[in-house]
Amino acid sequence: MSTPQSKGGKARAEKLTSEERSDIASQAAKARWAEAANLPKATHMGTLKIGDAEIPCAVLSDGTRLLTQAGFLGALGRSTKPKGRSQQVTDGLPPFLATKSLKPLITQEIIDSTVPIAFITTTGGKALGFKAELLPKVCDLFLEARNLGLLTLQQATIAESSEMLVRALAKVGIVALVDEATGFQTERDRDELHRLLSVYLVEERLAWAKRFPDEFYKQIYRLKGWKWPVGKAKTPLLGHITNDIVYDRLPEGVLPKLQELNPTQEESKRRKFKHHQFLSHDVGQPDLRDHILQILPVMKISKDWKAFKRNIDVAFPKVGSQIEMEIDND
Template sequence: MKKPKVISSGVLEIFNNLPCYVLDNGQRVFRLSNLTKALRDKEHGKFGNYLASSNIIKYLPNRLRPLTDEIHDRVPQGVIEFEFNDKIEKGYNSEDFMDVCSAFVTANLNNEKLSEAQQEIVRNANKFIMSTAKIGIIALIDEATGYQDVRDSKELQLKMKYFLVEDDIARKWEKVFPDDLWFEFGRLTNWSGSLKKRPKYWSKYVNELVYNLMDKDIAEYLRKNKPPKYNGHKKYHQWLNGEYGTKELTQHLWQIIGMAKACNNMSELKLLASQKFNKDINI
């Protein structure tokens, strides 16, 4: 049978530089051999073998559950052959890839015992799902309004990169943030859920009110590093008091908490913090 041909290609930088293709039959696909790197940010193991684990495969749609070939490797169903640069490549539908991401996230939510590699995939998969959801609604609005014809060609990727980065930065240091901060964020945003399961959009407030208002060098250090695993022992608190930047971070957090107590909503807090630190914040 005649193989579909690539009519357009590119690279999704925010999916760990994942090559992507549009075929002449309308399918959007990834090259199968690139998917492990997309999920783990390194070439280690075959994509199908990760799907075949007993704690993952049951969360996949039946049509995507991998099969065993003659050399005992696991190969995912739904593999697409397509023509690119006069070669036949094996690909994977982009929508099926998102179903794979959902399977790993669901396994984690169901408290499956996951290996370190699987936990790494869960973290990446969760970021991809949350970020593409945000980008999806933006793209739909752009299509409905016609704005897609005038926006910058890289705008959606830039927005998604921001969504991924802001979440990473904010959550690295959350364990050292006082509960008082989350209480105030909850009050100012009318959050009625548990403060232990904080909404992801709060990470934007953390970046605006904490990292972007601190000393530039300290904020950069905090972005590139993360605290050790908390185990409740005194050693952790000794580290917190002596590690570069942590004292300044703690002082800054309590300043924000103090200002928050005098505010009725997040816009008021942003305005107050902007005036206090003489830096612009998007109100």
């Protein structure tokens, strides 16, 4: 239905020249880009399922976890597209909290948390969201208000939704749920890996010390069917073998980082130092020693290299590897 205002706007638009229309569109676009440049951006997005509720969610570049405003309202049983006066904020609170009945229970923490955060989605659009931690707080608020008999008939339905949400959230923390829904746990796990490597490795190499006993190399030669050398010279294949049965079976990510810290020299095609010189004295080197002591018995009970590889893959499998199982035909 047309209004006098819309008719007037249409008439003014028809009087504009093509250059004026282009200029107005350009100015509007610049304004939108300027606003977008100042807004935080989502690095991950997904849909969080809690009970029957499906809530779009996001993780911002600074790690803030958000539930979109529409998803938040829908989870509470409210309209996901508030219009007109229902969008207005009263006393710093969104409309579903700005009522006299709830006022005695509203804390400053809730007031601060209910300010919507505008952000740019991963597809470049603009959206509004609330911090994920706000949802359980609002649910607790409505449940407490129901117990005190403070709710109106309309608010009672929000309390029912809140009860279902709280039961679902009791199993897993809201932050972990958002991380899973958006795929952010991959980044989180990478941070955990960085923390592990920071205590497992050292950037500056330590002084050389013998870490691999002669028995370790003698067993490799026996299993391979090679003749043990009388002198010090050993096959250069030992480096690849040691990576396979030792370093690649330490915590995931250790070997790639060692290869980064101790790269192959371009001229000699060899590494300048030993990998173990970059393992930390307190964590990395004791773990290396324990691993070697554990694989020596596996070597000794194996009749050849093939049997040993089968045994070590069972005892110390690489991350993501499939174990070859022997099947007894009898």
